[in-house]
Amino acid sequence: MFSNIGIPGLILVLIIALIIFGPKKLPEIGRAFGRTLTEFKSATNGLVTEEDEEEGKNPELTTVEKKQDESTVS
Template sequence: MGIANIGIPGLILIVLLALIIFGPKKLPEIGKAAGETLSEFKNSANELVSGDEKKDEATDNVEEPGEVSDKQS
């Protein structure tokens, strides 16, 4: 049983506990901070993936020494 199997009752319990612990005034600030953090994480992950793809494309275009290219004919 993992965290993905929480269900609706579990989510309601988590929200109620968060309201009790942090209060209704602090909860939106915490949600905003969590959303911004998640957004930054996704952007960083996308940059890493696109950077790896660009690096792979650059290395694919490099010819090995000793190989004869069709362009030199």
């Protein structure tokens, strides 16, 4: 979707945002957007970590992994 914008389009969007929000409000909006992305990444990493921990607790998965390791060694 955004791959067709290019540098001129991005500059145009930034100029319009600067006109609408003003130079004082724009850094605050950028900071809030950055914090939102950081929280989203940490929540996503938390979900992935939980899935990995649950797989380690599941005995069926560990036996399958052991069988795969034995077959690769042989």
